Amino acid sequence: DQQVKQNSPSLSVQEGRISILNCDYTNSMFDYFLWYKKYPAEGPTFLISISSIKDKNEDGRFTVFLNKSAKHLSLHIVPSQPGDSAVYFCAASADGNMEYGNKLVFGAGTILRVKS
């Protein structure tokens, strides 16, 4: 039962253009969503997050959009840079639910390649 899905295994984008990574979820209890970036031989690094009470959160070149009715979120990177090439994981948690707790449920990841 995959509660968090990233349907695009990979994405290739030209330097300077926009990268859009997508994520869908099925569990209505999720109330907090995160994006992590992972380079080979390193652990995941937190990138940006959004609470379910918001529909947009922006941090520099990174913006996350949340559409609760569609159970969909997306990460926009503008402009994309070669150093952004990595695996991006979408994750969700249900912090507001004591029984479910704050464990993170991850998608399978999307490999982003930014070409110079």
Next chain:
Amino acid sequence: DAGVTQSPTHLIKTRGQQVTLRCSPKSGHDTVSWYQQALGQGPQFIFQYYEEEERQRGNFPDRFSGHQFPNYSSELNVNALLLGDSALYLCASTIIQNLNTEAFFGQGTRLTVV
């Protein structure tokens, strides 16, 4: 400020053996979670420790067990290793009372079972 540290970074074990992985959380963090990341997949939650007790557990068999020490560091033990246990094992730390905040991950331990 040291982040989350894990040891060892790589490990090779034989089927049927037992393994112990170690994790020191980020300074000030009191909660440790363990994740298994198989090749081509996202991290899967194994369990979480707080106040030296297992607080939550994912869908993993009893061969997977853990421990948390008074200094908040943690161990993950896997008994009777199977080939399918080969994966990257990640440790993450948080502060239990801080809701809606990110978890910090270590660099992981790459376990290979042969």
